[in-house]
Amino acid sequence: MLLVRGSKMEDRGVRDLPSLLNKGDVLVFNDTRVIPAQLEGVRPPRDGEHGEGAKIGATLHKRIDLRRWQAFIRNGKRLREGDMVEFPAGVTAIAENRHDDGSWSLSFGGDEPVEVLLERAGQMPLPPYIAGKRGTDEQDRSDYQTMFAERDGAVAAPTASLHFTPELIARLDEAGIGRETLTLHVGAGTFLPVKADDTDDHAMHAEWGRIEPDVAERLNAVRAAGGRVIAVGTTVLRLLESAAGENDLIRPFAGDTSIFITPGYRFRAVDGLMTNFHLPKSTLFMLVSALMGLDTMQAVYAHAIEQEYRFYSYGDSSLLLPAA
Template sequence: MKTSDFYYDLPEELIAQDPLEDRSGSRLLVLDKETGEIKHRMFRDITEYLRAGDCMVINDTKVIPARLIGSKIGTDAKIEVLLLKRKENDVWETLVKPGRKAKPGTRISFGDGLLVGEVIDVVEEGNRLIHFEYEGIFEEILDRLGQMPLPPYITHQLQDRDRYNTVYAVHEGSAAAPTAGLHFTPELLEEIQEKGIEIARVTLHVGLGTFRPVKVDDVTEHHMHSEFYQIDEEAAGKINRAKDNGGRVVCVGTTSCRTIESAADENGRLKACSGWTEIFIYPGYQFKILDCLITNFHLPESTLIMLVSALAGKEPVLAAYEEAVKERYRFFSFGDAMLIV
């Protein structure tokens, strides 16, 4: 299976640069994974495709303003630091640009010294471990100095930071948003619950590994970066109960999907747990729990389009993407949505 098998042609003007004013006002392409049939709807129509007894799984991670712009102490050279993973004792794994200016021992000042970082080590893929020095509360300083770490295809900063978080985001720790969830409003979530659909909250802190390009020709040789996830007893109970009673498990986004598929035992059961996952789902994968998926449109040749293809088949997915391009859907993080049933 080649990476190039998952390529499709996307006109640049279809890449959404801003979120819609109304979160649920996006378009929704519905793909039937059994027949390949495609329907064009609005996102707020999603309730028509959910049934009483189903369980909808959402990822309640929260994106932190993880992009810091600083200057190298001694030369004043501009350095950009992206926080990826929190370690112990104020140490973070980070992505630094330009990396050549960030050898171990390099000290970087942010906000005129409000925050100072020292590079202490180089780890996999050239990421840096940085120890931060500050006075007060780290999260408050980050809130003041940091920017939202938007994907590179979005060309400007957001005016409203909250639009790169879901309305149900709680647990801080992501370097990117679980974007399928951006379409939900509190009113829509209430409507879904009133219809008799359980909502199970899981947490997976999204790292940049999910979005890193696949650099190998053979898909099976790609290695995913690890991401931290957590499932509590309440969420595990709701998901197991839906399966036991013949309901469907509908995941909002690839991150929710990867969380429950990582944690499931061989019988497709979940229990409360936490850990790190490197699960890579591509065609040939047998889903243990997931039945349906709500997702956005993903980059060509990405691990995410491979995951979607594992669920609905590569040809039907690429045909649906071709149709979405033809119908001028909006693509990627702030774009329109897709439901696979």
């Protein structure tokens, strides 16, 4: 783990966290659970077409309601509104309409909850650089979850929490470092590159999150007592900032957020961030640059590359503590 305090860097390990944080600080984790949201199916041939139809890949990324999900579609040019797509295990969906970003609304057939259908027909939506090394499906369903995963709904793991073990949590408890959980169902849109020349023109995909009233109350009490709120992962940071009022108090929250944090943003709810290393030109690199400064983060990434830190979902971590 690369520790960054202000602009100073130290090569440390995640196991050092109990000595790097202060008694009274609190770590905030995301308790979302990744669902098998990746589906491979076929659009049957239309009247007059020959062959087996068109192969369609779907990655669900946001629930619309009980039977409908928004999905990124591979081979979407072969779909029309009203087409049925047949997936394994008798699961079917109707392509309802195409959105401006190229994704589709899919309406699933039957009466069973969509999550039950996905358990039968879906695969874990591993990032491409992991999918090439895919293990057994059961192994992936276990490995691509954090120890805090409880609430179904994410299509990507909040990977900063993958570094934690029961043993580390026990040591953090002994050191007087608190922990809280919230829920943000991570969508695939979070990881899309920014293609617009002006960041104001980049549209973030909305994600659903919840912060319970008692959690918000305790987090505010921590800061009032002089402790720090450390977000474990950018998903946690984005939800906490979405819930913060102008008075810098964290409010209870339940709903969608599409917050896009770029340099110049004034942070109101967090005092630090634990996160993995992200792709350049991504919204997540912009977020950490907003927290620490662009020059600092460019130096941090140059150091990480030189020292051969591992990047991305199963990579190494950083602890970012901005100057007071």
